[in-house]
Amino acid sequence: MTQPSLITRDLTIRFGGHVAVNAVSCAFHPGELTVIVGPNGAGKTTYFNLISGQLTASSGQVIKDGVELTKMAPSGRAHHGIGRAFQLTNLFPALSVLENIRLAVQARAGMGWRLLRPVSHFRALTEKAEHYLEATRLTARAHQPAALLPHGDQRKLEVALLMAMEPDIYMFDEPTAGMSLDHAPEVLELIAGLKRDTSKTVLLVEHKMEVVRALADRIIVLHNGELLASGDPAEVMASQLVRDVYLGKSEDAA
Numbered sequence: 133m134t135q136p137s138l139i140t141r142d143l144t145i146r147f148g149g150h151v152a153v154n155a156v157s158c159a160f161h162p163g164e165l166t167v168i169v170g171p172n173g174a175g176k177t178t179y180f181n182l183i184s185g186q187l188t189a190s191s192g193q194v195i196k197d198g199v200e201l202t203k204m205a206p207s208g209r210a211h212h213g214i215g216r217a218f219q220l221t222n223l224f225p226a227l228s229v230l231e232n233i234r235l236a237v238q239a240r241a242g243m244g245w246r247l248l249r250p251v252s253h254f255r256a257l258t259e260k261a262e263h264y265l266e267a268t269r270l271t272a273r274a275h276q277p278a279a280l281l282p283h284g285d286q287r288k289l290e291v292a293l294l295m296a297m298e299p300d301i302y303m304f305d306e307p308t309a310g311m312s313l314d315h316a317p318e319v320l321e322l323i324a325g326l327k328r329d330t331s332k333t334v335l336l337v338e339h340k341m342e343v344v345r346a347l348a349d350r351i352i353v354l355h356n357g358e359l360l361a362s363g364d365p366a367e368v369m370a371s372q373l374v375r376d377v378y379l380g381k382s383e384d385a386a
């Protein structure tokens with residue numbers, strides 16, 4: 133087994149008297165796609181927020197490749213390779229799809245907003261952006277304003293922007309939420325494809341059991357903020373404890 137890329141140790145957050153995430157200790161490994169499941173209000177999104185830095189833990193630790201990130205702002209964590217997909221908050225709606233991806237490539241290259249660069253740099257950035265465009269099957273949309281993309285393609289653009297940042301840890305919170313059945317498989321395929329690069333770790337929060345079955349190498353189950361189970365998807369889903377608190381309900385909903 134490889135060294136874990138990401139560890140949470142006794143990770144806890146309290147909101148007043150309510151413990152939303154309670155002493156969750158878990159390790160995530162490169163080349164592995166872990167799906168985080170649990171009933172509504174179990175603490176899944178809060179756990180994600182604690183890892184990506186939108187929330188700061190009351191106690192416990194977040195450690196990425198041996199570096200403690202627990203108190204770091206989201207930007208610092210991103211710099212350390214934590215990449216979380218957001219619904220296009222980092223998008224320039226009037227710019228084209230290609231230009232948006234190129235800006236993400238440029239940000240990753242550390243060139244910020246300096247526009248006076250040799251043409252060769254610009255060409256290299258464009259080539260890289262075109263690579264991500266192709267990888268996410270958005271080539272036909274390259275020159276459309278990002279704001280005018282259909283919903284399914286917007287989600288693909290989110291994946292492209294995240295790929296352009298070259299994170300070590302990819303985090304997706306319900307990536308197919310609100311998406312039509314036609315587009316969901318395309319986005320899921322992109323996410324499944326990320327772990328072909330075995331240096332990458334993928335974390336997913338997901339409710340839909342068919343998505344969990346299709347993608348998960350491993351699942352962890354949160355319940356009332358606590359880690360209830362972790363392991364092989366089929367084994368965990370078959371366990372009586374998990375069926376009692378979660379899967380019975382979820383199978384109906386899926």
Ligand SMILES: Nc1ncnc2c1ncn2[C@@H]1O[C@H](COP(=O)(O)OP(=O)(O)OP(=O)(O)O)[C@@H](O)[C@H]1O
Nearest residue numbers: 147150151152170171172173174175176177178179
């Ligand atoms: N900022 C906050 N202030 C107070 N309570 C919060 C806050 N954020 C989350 N909570 C509470 O923490 C608990 C866990 O919420 P969270 O959104 O993480 O659950 P979840 O598993 O992602 O649920 P869902 O599947 O419905 O999205 C809930 O009881 C929620 O009300």
